[in-house]
Each structure stands twice: as C-alpha cells, then as structure tokens.
Amino acid sequence: MVVLIFDVGLAGFFRWAEKRLRAIGIRACLAPYTIDWQIVEWAEREFGPGNFLIVTTDASFPCKDKVVLPTYFKTQKGYGKPKYEKLYTLLMKKLAGFGGRAIWASRSMPVSQPGR
Numbered sequence: 001m002v003v004l005i006f007d008v009g010l011a012g013f014f015r016w017a018e019k020r021l022r023a024i025g026i027r028a029c030l031a032p033y034t035i036d037w038q039i040v041e042w043a044e045r046e047f048g049p050g051n052f053l054i055v056t057t058d059a060s061f062p063c064k065d066k067v068v069l070p071t072y073f074k075t076q077k078g079y080g081k082p083k084y085e086k087l088y089t090l091l092m093k094k095l096a097g098f099g100g101r102a103i104w105a106s107r108s109m110p111v112s113q114p115g116r
Helices: 008-023 038-046 084-096
Strands: 002-004 027-030 052-056 067-068 073-075 079-080
Touching: 002 008, 002 038, 008 027, 008 052, 008 084, 038 052, 067 084
Parallel strands: 002 027, 002 052, 052 067
Antiparallel strands: 073 079
C-alpha cells in the first residue's frame, strides 16, 4: 500500500485533508524533516522504496514519486492562494494519474448487488 507523505510546507493542508484521506482508505503522514533529501531517506527507510508518494509544492523535489501541487491559481482578479478544497481535488486527480489501484489496494469495498 502506498503512503502519502506531505511536505512540511503543506502542514495545514495535511491537517485538513487527513480525515478525508483516511475515510477513503489512503494512509497519509506529515514528514518529520524539512530538508528534501532527509525526507526521501526517511521515507525509504520507513516505508520501503516505491511504497510512498511525496506531496509537495516544490517542483525540484529530489524524488521521482511525487505529487506537485500549485501554490497559486489564476483567478478573475489575477492570482490567488488556493483553497484546500481545490488542492484536494487536484490531489485526487493527480493520484488517479499515478494509478489509483496501488493507493486504494488494501481498501475493501462491499460489492453492490442489484435489487438491494
């Protein structure tokens, strides 16, 4: 199962999204380090290589398995900071691009049957 590791710069968004991610069966945690290479080394040691995705706003993050969220959105009045709901929607879209089956693999869902 893949774990989402949020960069420290997204701590507020992580706190907001943690319960929502847990409700759909996705494990998430906040990185205990602030330096990029330390986060990658910790994640590989803790979860194993390839078993995690880093969620960050830094496009130059030194990890190939990462989800980069924008820091500003184009609005009618120019540019503005994103709302958490919009970041969450973008995160879900990007996770689907990674092949959501690996992320939701351990979640057991009841099979709906016709007529019930």
